[in-house]
Amino acid sequence: MARMHSPFPSRPFLRLLLVVAAAAPMCEAAVPAIIVFGDSSVDAGNNNVISTVLKSNFQPYGRDFFGGRPTGRFCNGRIPPDFISEAFGLKPAVPAYLDPAYSIKDFATGVCFASAGTGYDNATSNVLNVIPMWKEIDYYMEYQQKLRAYLGEERANFILSEALYLVCVGTNDFLENYYSSLPGGRQSQFTVRQYEDFLVGLATEFITELYSLGVRKVSLTGLIPMGCLPLERTTNFFGRNECVQDYNNVAMEFNGKLRKAVARMNRRLPGLRMVLSEPYDLFLQMIRKPSSFGFEVAQRACCATGLYEMSYMCNQHNPFTCADANKYVFWDSFHPTERTNQIISEHLVKELLLPTFS
């Protein structure tokens, strides 16, 4: 009887509370998983295990990540899929599919197939010997099989069709491939307008292929003002290190073409719900007026001299790396800081992704 008057809940009731609390995150998540395809903007470490020079699994990369751990993310901390996953009620970091520290149990709520240096175009992934987009799909098909074996057909199919798929790629097709004027490269075969159309065609094929594998909820990401990446500004000798306006114009034009392609695919592929995430304008505001976002520097990156270093050139032996990456828009000469990733991701989640997919 004394127990009835106890200020504490009874044991069975307490147990119920614990069960409900433990189950809550799963019930609250707006999608069952976040699945990622693309390049270094979203690679969580797949390049660590392939033979390419394009890596970032060493200090100072990751110094502001959980445990100060360099994971292979091209950032001082987290990248957009991590923030998006957390905002959707899932885990705070989306693991790389090829990272041996993780297994299908971890990948059931989120997995990343992205590879730094890749592009829509096979010729782009060839430049630095990274994972081409068709191979990312191969890995995804293998993942589907593992997930079905792990969770059973029904639960796995639910996850695969209800998951939110993030696709972020395209910058390298222009900067690493087209404009790098490789011998016999795309510049000798296409005008830039023709190349934009070629890439939009490849993007359409890529999404259609995913659709045929059961993918339904997609966020395709447009290009950022790629002429303002520190590396491009540094090498803009005749433009006094301003943003390369031509590259920004191409990014805007390409985004316009992608927008049309997204509308077309949504009409033609029944049940597809795809949005175009466009961080271009917000990114440009940060670069033009860094102080209104709490930044101090937008022209140079934090790592090393901030002018041209990335990957192995951005390393712990460089004495110039900045002390507080939160003051910088860019972490290395090609990639945003965690703070920038967070601002962009929160904006996309609030304005577009949560309203559309929850």
Ligand SMILES: *[C@@H]1O[C@H](CO)[C@@H](O)[C@H](O)[C@H]1NC(C)=O
């Ligand atoms: C890219 O390479 C894969 C594998 O060789 C091939 O199946 C695909 O058609 C190629 N895509 C283009 C656009 O060349």
